[in-house]
Amino acid sequence: MENTDIVIYLRKKKELVDEALEKYFPDENPFFDVMYYSLGGGKRIRPILAISSYEANGGGDVDTIMPIACGLELIHTYSLIHDDLPAMDDDDLRRGKASAHKKYDEATAILSGDGLFAYAFELFSSGSNLAGERLAVVRAVSEVVGPKGVVYGQVLDMSDNPRPEPKTLRNIHFNKTAKFIAVAIKAGAIMACAPSTRIRELYRAGMYLGMLFQYTDDILDVTGEKDKLGKTPGKDEASGKIVAPAVYGLDGARFRAERYAALANQRFSSLDGDFSMLEKLTDFVLNRTY
Ligand code: GRG
Numbered sequence: 001m002e003n004t005d006i007v008i009y010l011r012k013k014k015e016l017v018d019e020a021l022e023k024y025f026p027d028e029n030p031f032f033d034v035m036y037y038s039l040g041g042g043k044r045i046r047p048i049l050a051i052s053s054y055e056a057n058g059g060g061d062v063d064t065i066m067p068i069a070c071g072l073e074l075i076h077t078y079s080l081i082h083d084d085l086p087a088m089d090d091d092d093l094r095r096g097k098a099s100a101h102k103k104y105d106e107a108t109a110i111l112s113g114d115g116l117f118a119y120a121f122e123l124f125s126s127g128s129n130l131a132g133e134r135l136a137v138v139r140a141v142s143e144v145v146g147p148k149g150v151v152y153g154q155v156l157d158m159s160d161n162p163r164p165e166p167k168t169l170r171n172i173h174f175n176k177t178a179k180f181i182a183v184a185i186k187a188g189a190i191m192a193c194a195p196s197t198r199i200r201e202l203y204r205a206g207m208y209l210g211m212l213f214q215y216t217d218d219i220l221d222v223t224g225e226k227d228k229l230g231k232t233p234g235k236d237e238a239s240g241k242i243v244a245p246a247v248y249g250l251d252g253a254r255f256r257a258e259r260y261a262a263l264a265n266q267r268f269s270s271l272d273g274d275f276s277m278l279e280k281l282t283d284f285v286l287n288r289t290y
Pocket residue numbers: 041042043044045046075076078079080082083088095145146150151154176177213214217290
């Protein structure tokens with residue numbers, strides 16, 4: 001598949017996710033509009049990975065995976081809203097527009113995150129079929145977004161005067177980003193009723209892809225353009241964060257990103273079945289500019 005094909009694939013899947021998100025945000029009450037504001041403008045990588053994994057594992061009903069895919073995007077958006085708060089990274093720009101606490105106020109931004117988080121689990125657990133699989137998704141996701149994953153990664157990321165050591169960097173990336181990316185792929189496989197050995201293998205491959213994703217995020221913070229990124233570049237370095245270029249230099253970070261991409265694709269290609277779309281997505285992440 002040529003690069004243009006993956007771009008078309010991503011655009012089509014993003015459209016599907018965006019349509020579903022719109023449907024999940026009716027005028028239930030005015031706060032739904034407030035939460036929906038922050039959802040606008042994301043790349044939808046996590047939902048797309050869940051859908052792609054679902055389809056590669058033989059899942060044929062997009063309505064089965066869509067609430068799960070959208071729930072992942074809700075949690076991701078929640079993490080971005082809280083990450084931007086003055087008490088955390090203090091960023092005024094997100095997804096090409098004012099971050100939630102700038103558009104509204106801090107209390108509203110905090111509550112938006114809270115609302116998105118709870119609503120995600122409503123989406124995960126709704127649906128009349130596959131109750132056991134839905135429970136498995138709830139368990140897998142809650143395990144990696146809380147104190148054993150994203151929250152812990154953020155705690156490490158927030159620490160004062162961290163030493164730019166490879167071990168610390170790896171720990172932050174593992175927890176803050178990689179586990180969430182990996183669980184998106186795992187959730188798609190669970191909902192397609194894939195065998196447990198394959199689900200485990202996909203999670204491992206997803207961890208490499210997740211590490212790659214954070215490496216490219218760190219690299220783009222140095223090399224990326226504000227308009228394309230939709231957020232403020234150069235902030236990590238300026239605030240003394242432990243990021244890949246600070247630990248390994250820009251070339252070292254690029255080298256390691258390539259290695260993670262190769263490790264992910266080795267695993268995807270060794271699976272029984274056609275996981276080539278996940279390989280293409282890995283290549284896309286390696287070469288992304290936004
Ligand atoms: C419990 C989920 C949760 C959060 C609370 C605030 C916090 C703790 C964690 C923040 C974690 C964080 C900001 C990780 C960075 C992950 C990352 C690479 C974000 C950028 O993702 P993209 O590029 O963004 O997919 P878009 O906007 O395209 O969705």
